[in-house]
Amino acid sequence: METIDHTDTVRELMLDFARQTGLSPAAPAPERYLWTDAFAVCNFLELHRRTGDTRFMDLATTLAGQVHTTLGRHRPDDPRSGWISGLNEEEGRRHPTAGGLRIGKKLPERGPDDPVDEELEWDRDGQYFHYLTQWMHALAALTRATGDPSWNRWAMELAVTACARFVHISPLDGRKRMYWKMSIDLGRPLVPAMGQHDPLDGLITLHELVMTGRDHPAPGLPDLGGEIATMEEICNGLAWETDDPLGMGGLLTAAWRAASMAGRGLFPHPDLPARLLRAALAGLPVFVRSGTLRLPPHYRLAFRELGLAIGLHALSPLEQMVEEAAADNVTAPLREPLRRALSYRPLAGEIETFWLRPESRSAATWQDHRQINMVMLATSLLPGGYLRLD
Numbered sequence: 029m030e031t032i033d034h035t036d037t038v039r040e041l042m043l044d045f046a047r048q049t050g051l052s053p054a055a056p057a058p059e060r061y062l063w064t065d066a067f068a069v070c071n072f073l074e075l076h077r078r079t080g081d082t083r084f085m086d087l088a089t090t091l092a093g094q095v096h097t098t099l100g101r102h103r104p105d106d107p108r109s110g111w112i113s114g115l116n117e118e119e120g121r122r123h124p125t126a127g128g129l130r131i132g133k134k135l136p137e138r139g140p141d142d143p144v145d146e147e148l149e150w151d152r153d154g155q156y157f158h159y160l161t162q163w164m165h166a167l168a169a170l171t172r173a174t175g176d177p178s179w180n181r182w183a184m185e186l187a188v189t190a191c192a193r194f195v196h197i198s199p200l201d202g203r204k205r206m207y208w209k210m211s212i213d214l215g216r217p218l219v220p221a222m223g224q225h226d227p228l229d230g231l232i233t234l235h236e237l238v239m240t241g242r243d244h245p246a247p248g249l250p251d252l253g254g255e256i257a258t259m260e261e262i263c264n265g266l267a268w269e270t271d272d273p274l275g276m277g278g279l280l281t282a283a284w285r286a287a288s289m290a291g292r293g294l295f296p297h298p299d300l301p302a303r304l305l306r307a308a309l310a311g312l313p314v315f316v317r318s319g320t321l322r323l324p325p326h327y328r329l330a331f332r333e334l335g336l337a338i339g340l341h342a343l344s345p346l347e348q349m350v351e352e353a354a355a356d357n358v359t360a361p362l363r364e365p366l367r368r369a370l371s372y373r374p375l376a377g378e379i380e381t382f383w384l385r386p387e388s389r390s391a392a393t394w395q396d397h398r399q400i401n402m403v404m405l406a407t408s409l410l411p412g413g414y415l416r417l418d
Contacts, residue, residue, distance in 0.1 A: 034409035035078050037384070041406040042071050042087075045399060051091055060098040061132035064400045065091055066162035067414060071406045073173045074413025085173070092170060092179065095163070096124035099132055102212065103153065106136065112212055113189075125186035128155045128193070128214055129163060137212050154218045155210045157194045160186060161229040168240040169413065177246035184237050184250040189214070191230065191255040195262070204262050206230075225278055228268060228304075231259035232285050232295075236417065239294045268304060271311035271318075274332040277339030279308040280369070281415065284342035288417050290358045291349060301346075302361035305369050308339070312372050321378060325391035330383050334404040337376040341411040343369055380408055 045051070045068060050058030072088035075081070100120070102108040111120030113127025120126075133153040138144070167183035170176070193214040198205040206226050209219035234256045241249045268279060283304035289295035315336075320328060343366065350366060353359045382388055383405055394401050407414050 035075070038071065038406040038410045039075060039079075041402045042068065042075060042084075045403055045406075046087060046091075048399060051094060052087060054090075054094075057104070058094050058098060059132075059399075060095050061399065062095065062099055062129055062156075062159040062163055063131075064403050065095050065132075066159070066166040067403045067407045069166040070169055070413035071403065071410065072413075073169055074410050074416075076173070077413065078410070088170060089174070092167065095129065096182075099130040100124040100127065103130070103136060106212075108213075112214075114213075123182070123185055125163075125167075125182045126189060128160060128186065128189050128210075130154070130212055131156055131159055138218055140216065149209070149219065152218070154212055155190075155214060156208070156223075157190055157206060157210075157226045158223055158229050160190045161226075161233040164233050164237060168236055169416070171240055171244050172416075172418070175244060177241070177244045177249070180237060180240045180244060181246060181249055184241065184252060187230075187234055187237060187252055187255055188250050191234075191258055194226075195258055204258060206262060224266075224270060225268065225275060225282075227259050227262040227266065228282060229278070231256065231263055232282050232289075234259060235289055235295050236285065239289055239292070239417070242294075268307035269310040270307075271314040272332070273315055273320075274335035276308045276311050276315065277335035277337065279304045280336075280339030281342045283308070284346045284415060285417060287346060287349060287358055287362065291353065298358045299361060301358065302365055305362065305365035309365060309368055312369075316372075316375075321375070321382070325382075325388040326393050328393060329397070330388075330394055330401040331397055331404045333379045334383065334401070334408045337379040337408040338404070338411055338414065340373050340376040341408065342415050343373055345415060376408065380405065 049060065069088050069091055072084045072091065076084035076088065100113070101111055110117070111124070111127060112130065113120060113123065115123060115126060130153055133151055135148070135152045137153045138149065164183040164186055167179040171180035194206045194210060195204055196207065197203070206222045207217040207219065208221050208223045208226065210217055234252050238252055270276060283301040286295055286297065286304065287301035290298045290301065346362070346366060347370065350359045350362050383394070383401070388394065
């Protein structure tokens with residue numbers, strides 16, 4: 029089957045994203061949003077790898093710097109100013125992730141005395157753990173692409189802060205749990221419930237940072253052993269099954285990352301990749317039967333579907349790994365669930381084809397989330413920068 033080269037399409041999408049958000053040309057007040065920017069960094073790195081054009085490496089590093097100086101500092105409409113870590117200007121620039129990073133939502137965070145409005149909360153600023161892990165992954169990718177360990181150091185410093193502030197002891201059962209959303213200064217929970225896959229994201233991403241630190245060592249890198257142990261404790265006994273397309277895509281991506289690291293002897297849970305594949309397989313037929321992919325665009329959310337498409341692309345390197353490796357304790361349990369998961373791989377192309385159509389991208393559901401949609405479409409079309417761990 030002929031493989032389509034989407035490099036030109038992704039180049040167009042990402043340069044448009046750079047213009048829209050004030051990355052290039054640089055705007056005095058760029059529009060930064062942590063989740064979208066994490067995927068964008070990986071996309072620029074992949075464009076650089078494929079084309080050799082140094083401007084894409086420059087865009088990746090410039091974007092990372094903009095994220096730190098924008099989302100690592102208080103909002104312009106906040107009475108507070110400076111780095112959200114509370115560090116002075118010089119120390120803040122040396123440790124821009126020490127206080128975490130804002131989401132980048134349009135509205136300010138809910139005040140301590142403001143009533144809870146669940147619908148409005150989606151548009152309010154704060155910090156999300158699962159956005160922070162995406163940014164940690166992007167920073168580690170920058171270190172692997174540039175050889176500069178500073179990016180991974182900042183990712184590890186972010187991990188230490190995030191694990192310390194999001195993790196708490198539940199008064200209901202005495203177990204360690206995680207808040208889903210915290211205030212900008214990480215001083216209070218805004219949404220106390222735990223995201224289903226947050227501890228899983230944490231476990232796998234922390235191991236990725238340790239792996240990257242081993243491959244690109246530097247003096248004084250944080251030791252994440254305690255944080256990893258905490259994630260393991262929280263993950264113990266949790267169920268990962270979901271029929272949400274973005275969640276299933278995350279499970280498939282996590283299965284690939286865990287298997288890749290376990291194959292190098294750098295991930296101590298060789299059974300986890302197969303468990304994650306089986307969890308995704310529990311939801312995939314439910315999602316297909318729902319008929320979502322047959323609906324018109326104004327009933328669909330592109331970025332959630334594209335999250336699934338990205339995860340389905342992770343099956344290809346996983347398949348290659350299984351085919352090339354001996355039947356060891358990592359690959360042997362993967363064979364059966366991977367065989368079943370591969371039958372869903374064509375959905376990725378179906379989703380991409382739908383959202384590449386101009387009429388689909390004219391719908392309000394695309395335009396209302398335009399930047400995250402275009403960046404995740406670009407990731408799905410060229411997923412290597414996001415999926416690669418070498």
